[in-house]
Structure formats: structure tokens, C-alpha cells
Amino acid sequence: MRLNKFILFALMALTASCVDRFIPETTGYDKVLFIECLLSNDTTIRPIVNISLTAPVVSQAGGKLTYVPEKVSGAIVKIVCSDSTVALFPQFDAGTYRADQGYKLVTGKSYKLIAVIDNKTYESDFQKLNECPPIDSISCKHVLQKRSEDGQIIEGLRFYLSNHTPETGPSFYRWTMDATFRYQAPYLASHIWTGRTTLGATNRLVRDCWKTKTINGIYIGNTRGLTENRVLEAPLNFESQYGDELTIRYSLNVKQYNIPESAMNFWENVTKLVNETGTLYETQPFRIEGNIRCTTDPTVYVAGIFEVAGMSTLRIFVDRPTTFTIYPLECFLQQVGTRDFPWYRLPSGSYVTEQSPNVFMTANQACYDCQLRIGTLYKPPFWKDK
């Protein structure tokens, strides 16, 4: 039975329970083939098929369990269409097989994946490419959340998605996201240190940046068992009050995939493994099985996910929230030209600020030059200011 994870937290607090890092002794290793492919009508991406072996559990210092998936090369990979056309996906990189330029999927037609590896054939069922309903809205709410690393309660924004379709359900959705945000280096420089002397200079041109990041995680939703084919405020990602993300303006770009039920089962199982272990009432974990089978030898265990999905997108923008405090990356100013921190220890090209006559302060250069925080000075074409 499903029980909320919060119960665990509630009881933990009551009973002084605790969670510690734990590294199991080296466990066994099942070398299992994993095949992954997402085909959609998204013309911006060339479809690929990834084939790898599961990575063994290796304990490392710090409790990190590293994983080095071994890529599987030399496979023959093709996509068969219901109109009998076959598209071969040649190997593009180790373990990666890519469609030819110009390969396009047609809405309403069905597709299936066939891969031949070591004389064994792996196949999916035919899956029909359906139109994806548009995303109606993406909203956000101020929420509190427990940070998994240290259990501290932090504030932030959680995003929610809603959609609907007049088509009869149920519909199955998976969402992938990327976020772009504008941020600013906090300090304005008055000089630059050349290595010998200070010259009057400004960092105005390198203070404002945009950065794009991929949101990792599995975000799925469905309308199974509902009276309307409608998703209401399905939770998406959370952005915390710490970091540059919410300091000025933030944009979330959501791709919505209308996936088949067999793919939904795969994702549900994966999330069940993630969410329902480690609670008081955990269920028995299990081996993941996807929707790809070995047709030449049904006893061969293969984990695989093949999705044919229509796609729709929506991008939204949010400004810096005012209902809670935002803490950008911290920048400490330090006086330079003192006995503790003489000029020669400052790398040449460093920005400095003359706080009062002949009192020069400096900080980590990422506090002057936003590019040092892996951002770009170029405003993305989709960016809309307030």
C-alpha cells in the first residue's frame, strides 16, 4: 500500500530517528542490456538510440556509488514504420545510433524498434505517434522543502503544469525541462590589476549573463482513472532560494511528450523504486522491465524503453520572487595591497573596486565576471525581458 513519505519524517522526528550515509559491501552485478529510444515529432532533435550495459555498483569514498555504463557498439539498429519503410540508425558514437539527416516521423503512423546485438534480436511493439495536446499553463508556488543533503528546510518555487484534451483518455505524459535564467555579478569594478599597476576599468560588459541548465529527474503524469482527460497542476521541478537561478528572471521551457502506456509503466516503476524505498512502509524493490523484449530468446532479461511520442512545448518566465529571501552565490570582499594580501598575489587581469581613496577591495573574479559562472553574455533569442 502506498503511504506518504511524510509519515516517515513525522515519525522520525518523534522517535529521534536518523538517516545516515551507507555504503553496502560490494554487491553482485547483473550485466543487463539497456536500450533507450525516444522518437518524437520534435524536429529540433535528431532521434538517437542508446545501447549500454548496466553499470556495476562500485563503492567509492564519500559514499558515492559510481557507475560507468559500458557502451554497446556494433549493433544493427533500425526503426520500422507501419507503412513498411525501414530506417537504419547507423552508429554515430560508441553505443549511440543516430537517424540520418532528414529522418522525420509522421503523426498517425506506428513505429517499432529492432536491434540486433550479438545475434540476438530485441524488439519493441509498434507504437503510434499521436498528436500531443498543448500545455495549458505552467504556474509556480512558494513552497518549503527539506534539503536531502542536510535536512535543512529551504524555501523556493515549485512549478506546476496543467493541460487538457478533448480526446478520450487516458493520456500519459512525460515532461522534460530546461531552465534559462539571467543573473548578475554583484560588484562593479573601478580598476583592473595589470600585474604591475591598477588601471581604471569597468566590468559593466561582463556583469550580466544568461545560463541554461537541464533539469534532471523524472516528471510524469497521467489521466488514468479520471473523469476528464485533464492534468491539473502536476508538479515539476523545484528551484531553491539558494543560487543565482531566481535572482533576476527565470525561464522554464517544458517539453511535453504524449507517451504510450507501456512507456508510462516503465517510468512509473522507475519512480516507484525511487520513491517507495527508504520509507517505513517500503515495498519489495524489483527488477525494471521495459517494453523491449528479446525475441530470439525470451529468457534473456533486457531493460529497455522505447517511446514514440507527440511533443508540445511551452516556455514561461518568472521574476525574482518577493515573498521570500533569495541568497545568490556568496561573494566576500577582501582588501588588497595589505601585508596579508599584497598586490603581487593578485592574478593579473583581476577586477578591483576602490572603496575609498586608495583602499582597494577585490573578490573572487566570478563576483565581477558572470561568465566565470559558466554563463554567457549573449541574450538567448527566446529571452523576453519584463
Add this chain to the structure above:
Amino acid sequence: MKKTIAISCFLILFLLSLRAQEKPVYAKLSLKNVPFTEFAKKINDCCDISIYYKPEWISTVRISAEGDSVDIDALLYTTLHPLGINYYYRGNRQFFITGTALITNSSTARSANTDVSAKDTASLNAKQDYFKRITYEKIVKNVVIGSRGKIQNSRQSYLSGRITNRSNGEPLAGASVSVTGTANGVTSDSEGSYSLPLQSGKSFKLSVSCLGMDPQSYSVEMNSSGVLNIEMDSKLIDVREVTVTSDRFQNVRGMQMGFQSITAREMKSIPMVMGERDIFKVANLMPGVQTVGEGSAGFNVRGSASDQNLFLINEIPVLNTGHLFGFFSAFNPDMVNGLNLYKSNFPVEYGGRLASIFDISTRKGNKKDFGARGSLSPITGSLLVETPIVKDKASFMFSVRSTYSDWILNRLKDAAITKREGSFYDLMTGVHVLNKDGSSWQAFGYYSKDKFSLSGTNQYHYANLGASVIYDRRLGDKWTMKAAAILSNYSNFQANNELASKSFEHEFRVRSQELKIKFTGYPIVRHKIGFGGDVILHNLDQGILSSYGGQSLFAPIDFGKESGLEYALHASDEFSVTENFTIYAGLRYSFFNYLGANDIRIYPDNVPYETKNIIDTVSYGFGKTIKTYSGPEYRVSLNYQINKDLSVKASYNKMRQYLFMLSNTIAISPTDRWKLVDPYIAPPVADQFSLGAYKNFNNSSIETSAEVYYKSVKNIIEYKDRADLTFSPDVETLVLQGDQKAWGIEFLLKRNTGRLTGWISYTWSRSMITVNGQEPWQKINNGITYPASYDKPHALNVVASLKLSRRVSISSNIVYNTGRPITYPTGFIYVGGVPVINYSLRNEYRIPDYFRTDIAMTIEGNLLKKKFAHGSWIFSVYNLTGRKNAYSIYFVQENLDIKGYKLSIYGVPIFTISYQFKLGNYAVE
């Protein structure tokens, strides 16, 4: 390391003291014909030897003694015994004079035979030995049963009656009445009734003993069948007697195997988490009783699933025995009198579960005076009141226990993110009537309720309601009859508001109505015959999962209703073949009818039971039998008593179960539903064989036992991987049935009397499951046998309680067991750049072993006889070493990294103070 040493010392101390004997006390004396009071004062002043007496008993006694080391015991014996004054020495330099007792023929004969001079030390030792035995059994009276004119020589007659506690009129269950020096004896039933077959025309010396009571002896002249009602007195407050856990004859002589009896006293002295006395947590320290983890409600008895235990409180079955998700038991400890736990060798009147019966009895109420008691702990407060309605005849009692956990929950540091409300309470009430004709009535009601809500997103409520009426009477002098009508209702509600569009609520109910009757008698010499029957009507309303809140789009899912009639007839014979050899043979034949109205889904042959494969649905009308299951349940056991302190026993039992819990979580969860067996799910059936050896030492103050068992279960219910019990009403699509094998050996060493009491138990056991049907979809784990989630091979429990003085005692638990099996990751896969864990076959690994030490100190209030109320403080530390025992090991994906975590429920030592009080003095029962 220090801790280990301390624990070892404690263990050694425990073992050593098991061997300790009473040492004689000596004093330097020079007295010539002084009054007894002067003598007593002198030895108290000089040598710290205490003598307790009533002045009128010794007013004429004068003492003469001379020597550097006079044996006080010998001196008292030689002085007092010729005057017919009894006393006893209970160690710790204390002598108790018990006054002049009526001396029976047999005892005077004995004392005449052993009348020797005080200087003859060899004889004196013999005398002391004799005395040690006899002083524990105060001879009360000669009784003549029947009239001499009616003597029918060599005919069987019956001595029957009721045994009650003199102080409050409560019947005493489990008291032993036996012919001294023979194996002929019986124990009283839950109403205190006993019936002992005796030969007419002879005289017998009867011993009557009961836990916590002063033993009695009767000299009975048996002319014909008759009644002897016995009132027993509570034992003197004795430094050495902390707990007497079971009738001292039972371990060796009784037919019980795989049986544990736990009393309220034991519950009080054992350290418990957060000061909550809990009889189930004590049961968990017994051999063969395990849980999957701390704070989980279910028990795994001899390698069986937790829904295979039947919990009865005054005959009422209770389906959810945990408060606050299982952290605390749902029974007010003040009301609980004791627990009988059957793990094998089930009497024929019990059925319906495969693994165990937890039979809880409550107090019946004080029939003499008004009484009240209660307790305060950091979690709960409780109060119990009892009062006679008609003095010596009828009593009423009522108890309430409630938590203030809301208050605690709202003080948690993260209360801001998840606002919680949690509360629980339980109520019990009862009326008990003892009639002059020996019959009795008991009406009992029970209600427990739990509520928990989190941030307005989740709500859980559940409640047990039960009522029973039990009537007990004697039919002639050979038979007794017990009849009961029982009603129970379990309801459970949950609401989930995590996702506005998918918010749902679900409530289900399990109701049962039961009638049972049982006759027990001794119609033939050496045969104790029992027969009877029971019938249970089960009504399960699985409820409708429906939308919750205004925004929810949930289409309702009807989980349906189901009914079943479970009934059984049973008969048994306990045949004492010889004085030393007893056979118990019983047959219970049980039936189950799965009844309409219901709609049954039809699947074609040889396809998996999956919703998509349903080809038809057949409707059955109300009361119509849809499917019948039935079968015999054999209960056979043998006891061969090699001598009075040693026996071997063997038993074979078959059990059937028609109601089970739908649970695929590792620990049972409070939302778990119950389900009847149906046309697609056959009843699980268990066969259990066990063999044991039982030995008592040191006049039965030390009991030891070793039992081996092997259990084989057919049709065990297991859940398919990924089974979703929350949203799937078609249970047959979620489960598969397989075989379970469990075997093990249990050792128990228990000390019942003395300053140091307690037990050491060690169990080695295994429990393996195989689900290997013919078709590939009928297999779990590819058909390979796997250990059950509760398979913990080694379990060691040490429970010790040391009475430091009359008012202070300390107790400690040491618990070790193997970690439970777990399914570990065996690889990672990258899905869309995110690592995801893949798992091994089921339960291939184990979590780290479990170890815990607890300690508690109980300080009683003063021992004044005349006081309004008595209180006691209990200071306890649970998990003294603060060891972070793993409850589970799990793996999460965080920022493109997989991390392993260990969850511990009690990660630090937990210190608690609790307070208990009762009206009256220390000795009030």
C-alpha cells in the same frame, strides 16, 4: 568496548545468581530464657537480622542460646516448631513468622516422623529441606467433600469450583490444583473454574498455586463429587519474588508447547521505549517472535507473515493492534491482565490463523472495593477505575488512554513544512458477574481510534470496535460450558490530497459476528474431553475509492463488498495414559463459504488473471454460496514426563486461514486492507511439527526448554512485483500463491523467582518462500526460492530484572538479531542521462545486524500500609548504546549521483520518565 564489558558482567551476574542459594545466618548470642521480643531486638541490633511477627503469636515464647555462631534458623526451628508456630526464612537475613497454622494429619505425621534433636545437624538439614518445601504451602484446612454416607468406593468423583483472589474477588486464571506428589492436576480456566477428577472414598492432599498468590494446601476427604471454592491471598511483599511468570508446573507437566504466558507484572518491569508499557513488546522478546523492524505493528511468529496471527482481547478479534502506525500497542496496559501466546500446539477451539494466537485477557474488576490506577508517560496518559456493583458478586470497570502527541508533533523543528495532527485513544469497559451457582457473565467493550493528518495532504483514520459477552457455567459435576457472542468492526479511512486533480479518499470496513460454544468435561477416568463449535460471519466492505476535494477528477473505483461464513466443529481428548504420559488428540473441522451478493470475474483457462483478460462477469445473489472450502485441522500432542522436572513433548498441528491482509509492504502499513479467500485465492494451510524438551531446576524456579519446529505452508499469498494495491480492486490480478517452509530451534532459560529474574532466549530459524507455478506468469523471482522479508536466522534476547530493595529495581534488555533480508541494487542504468538503480533478485542480501540494550529503574513509593494512593516512577533508557540500527537500506538518486542511505528509527538513546499510580498501597493488585 566498555559497554561490552558492562553487558558481559551483567550476564555473568545473571548466570551466577541463578545458582545462588540461601545462606544460613549466624549470630553471637548469650541468652538465657529471655522473651522472644528481646531476642528479636537483640539480633536485629547486633547482627542486622530481622524477624517479623505478631506479638500475640510469641507472647509465651522464651529463648535460650549460647555460642559464638548460633544458627538462627536452627534456633528458631527448635524453639518454635514444637509450639506449632511456623516461620520461614527468605534469605537476606529476614525471618517471617506466619503464626500457628492448623496442622493436618499428614503434616503432623510427617513432623512426628522427623522429630529429632536440634543438635543432630544431618537431620536438621533434612528438616530444613522439608521446611523449605512446606513453608511455601500454608496448610489451610481440612475439607470433607460429599457426605460419608454416599461413598462409592473406587468411583471417579469430581472436585470442582472457582478460584478467586480474596482481595478483589477477581477469578484467577491459570491457577494449578493438583494432588501433591502426583501428576494429577488441572489448571483453572479464564473464569477461575477448575474440575479435578478424584477417586471417591479417599483422602488427598491438594496443592493450589497461582502466580503472585500464596500457595495453599488442603486435606480433602473425597466422598463424592462436590464443590470447593478457593480464595487465595496475594503473596507477601517479598524481596525475592519479583515476578512469577507462569504456573510452575506447566513448563514440564503441561501439554503446552510453543507457548508463552506473559503477565502484567512482567510488562511493568521491562524497559520500554518512551515509557509505554506494551505487552506485545514483551512478547517480541520471547523466542520465535520477531518483527521486521522497530516500530512496526506486525509480528512474525516462527517464520510466518504478520497477518497469520490472531489477536484476541476477551475473545474479540482485533485487526489493527497498533497505535500511531504500530509504534505503540492499542491496548491500555493498565487493563491488560496477561497474554497467552500460542505458537504451536493450538487447542482445537482456536482456528482461523496459521501462525499464532495472541490471547489477551483483561482485568475483571474489583468486587470488594473501589479502585483506580493510571499512568503518565511522555506519550500518553491513562486512567482506569473499577468498582463493585454488588459486593462480592458483580464489578464494573472502565479505562481510557489518550495521547498528547499533537502537542509533541507541533513542537518538531520542521513543523513549518508539514503541519501534522495526530492523536489516538482507546477505551475499554467491562462488567463481570459471578453467580452463586458458579456461573459467570462477562460483558466487555473495546474501542480504539487513531487519527493522523499531514499538511492537509494526507489523512489516516482507523478504529477498532469490539464487544463480547461471555457466559460460563458448570453442568453437573463433570462438565463446564463456555459460550460467547462476539462482534468486531474495523474501519479505516484515508484521504490523499497530494495532487489536486487526483485527490481521493477511501474507507473500508471489516465486520465479524461470531458465536462460539465449548464444553469441557471428565466423563471417563483420565480423559479430559472437550467439544464445541464456532461460527463467524465476515462482512467486508472494501469501500469506494472516490474523488476528494473540489478539484479532483478522480472517477470512483468500487472495490466491492464480500461476505463469508466461517464455521467449525471441534472435539478433543486429553488422555492421561499413565501418570507420566499424556496424549492430546483433537480434530477441528473448518468450513468456509464465500457468499453473495457478489460479481465474480471470469478468465479463460491458462491465461494470467489480468483485468484485460476478463471475459465475463457472473452475478450471485444475496446469501448464495459462490465457493466452499473445508478441511480437517489436526491437533495432536504427546507429553512424556521422565521425572517431575523433565519432560519431552511432541506435537503436530494443521491450521487453515480464510481471512488475510492485503499487504505488499515489508512492514505492515496502517492502510492495509483485509480480504477473504475467494474463488481465485485458495485458503493457506499450514502443517507444523514440533518436538521439545523441558527441564526445571532448583524447585522449578528455573525453567528451561528447547523446541524444534518445522512448518510447511501451502497457498501462501505473495504479491507480484509492482502490484498496486491502492488502485486495483481485482485482487486476483495482484497475487500469486506459493509454498513456504519455515524451520527453527528455540531455547529458553527463565528464572521466575529470586531477586534476579528474567530470561535468556535464543532462536535459530529460517523462512523460505517459493512461488513457482507452471506458467511463466505464475512465478515470482523466476520461481527461485527466496527468504521471506522477516527471515532473521539468529535472535538472542536477554531480559533481566534485579530487585535492589523493596522499592528499587533495575531491569535491562539485550536484543540481538540478524538483519532482515533485503533486495540490493545490482546495477545502474542511465535513463535520459539520469542514473536509475536496478535491483537484484528478491532478498539476496541482508541489512546489518541489530543490537540494542535498554535499561530501566523503577522506584516505588513508600510501603506504608495505610495510604490513599501509591505511585511509582520509572526511569528508562531505550537503546542505551545509541547504536544506529538499520531499519532499511535504500538508494536515492541525487543530482546525477546515486547515494546509499541507512534509516534508523531510534538513532540515539531515548530517556524517558513515566509515572504510575493506583489507589491504595503498594500491594493492591
